[in-house]
Amino acid sequence: MKRVVVLGGGVGGTIVANVLAKKAKDAEVTLVDRTGKHVYQPGFVYVAFDKMRPEKIVRDERKLLRRRVTLLLDEAVRVDAAGKLVHLKSGRSLPYDYLVIATGSRLAPEEFPGIEGAHHFYSTEAALKLRAALESFPGGRIVITVGGIPYKCPPAPAESACLLDYFFARRKMRDKVDIHFLSPLGRVFPIESVNPAVTKIFESKGIRYTTFFNAERIDVQNKIVHSLEGEAVPYDLLILIPPHHGATFAKESGLTDAGGWIPTDKYTLEAKGHEGSIWAIGDTTDIPISKAGATAHYEAKVVAENIASLVRGEPPTARYDGKVMCFCDAGHRRGIALRFDYEHPPVPPPLGRKWYLGKMILNRLYWYIVPKARA
C-alpha cells in the first residue's frame, strides 16, 4: 500500500487528503497538523471589523477530514528527501512514497523594527486587538501598509482600507478619520489589470494613497512609519502586515530558496529536484501568484488527482493552469470578483452587490463545500 503524507491542515492540505481518501483507495493517507484546528483565514478581517465572531472561523480539523485520513497532531521538523522520511517534533519518523507540503507561510514580525507599534489582522489574536483599537478610535489618521512582499492575500490591505471607510461611515465619524494607504508598488493594487478599478474605488471613498512606499521601520515613540525610499508618514493608528516566510522545517531540510519558499513547477506542482515524490501547494511554493486559499484550493485538486493516478499505476496528467477565483469586499455591501489564470489576467466585473453576497455566502458555506472538495 502506498503511503501519502500531507503536511499542513489548511485549505490545501485538507482538500488533498480528502480527495485522496476518496479516489485512491489503495493509499494510506496521513495528514500532520500542528494544532488540529482549521482556520478560515479570510475571516480574520471580518473579526477585526466586528462582522464575524472568532469562534465562527475555526473548526476541528478531524471533523473536516474523511474517516480514511489519519490525523496526527504533530509538526514536521525535517524532511529527509533521499530516505523519503519526515521527522516529527514528537521524535516519530513517517516514511512516505508521496509527500505533499502544504504548510503555508508564517508571520515573521521579529524582522520588522518597531512592529510592536502596529496592528494587523493576520491572526485571530491580532484581529481582536485591532477590533478593540478601532472601537475606541477617537478619530485621526489611520495608515495601512505592508512589511514586505510576498504576503498572504494580495487584495487584503486594500480591502481593509475599504472596510475602514465603511466601518467609520456606519459610526457617523468618517469625517474624523483620514485613511492613508501606502503601497510598495508603483500602483495601489498588485495586479495591474485590476489597479484602475481599485484606484477608482479609493478615489470615490476619499482614501488617500502613496505609491512606492516600502516600509522599513516604525518610530513607535513619535508614531511615524519610515520607508526605504526615504519618506516618513505619521499615523495615529497603523496597520502593517508583518513580513511572511515559508515554514522553517522546509528551509532546514534544504528544500527552499533564500526566502524560504519551495521552488515548484508551476504546472505539475512538483518540488523541483524531487519530481514524483514531493509536491508543494499554496503559500509554500515560490510560484509568483497570489498566496491565498483561493490558489491552494485549485492547486490541491491537481496534486490529489496526480497522486491518485500514480497510486493506480497510471501516468499523472493533471496540470495546474494558474486558476484563482476570489471575491473582494469593497465595503458598503459591494464587492468585486477576480478570476484569473497564468494566461489570462483578471478583468474585474463592475463593483456590485452580488459579489459582496458571494463573499458572505462563502464565509458561511466554506466549511461544507471547500475542505470537503465539493467545489
Next chain:
Amino acid sequence: MVTEEVKATRVVDARGSVCPGPLMALIGAVREQKVGDVIAVYSGDTGSRTDIPLWVKKAGHELVGVVDRAGYAEFVVRKMR
C-alpha cells in the same frame, strides 16, 4: 556593454516572475546590499521598463544602465543611500 564596464556585486535573475515580481526582487536585493554595491536584475516583464526606473529615481539610487538581452532586459542599479 554596461555590465562589462560596471561589475555587478549581485545578480538577481527575476525572469519568469510576473509583474510586479522583478521590481520586488530588486527592492529585496537593495534592502540586503551595502551602499555602493551594484545590483543587476534580469526581467522578462515589460512592466519593468517603467516600474524599475521610476522606483530607482524615487528611492534615490542610480540606474547605471538598461541592456537588452535575448528575450529579457538587464537593469543595472547602484545602491546610493
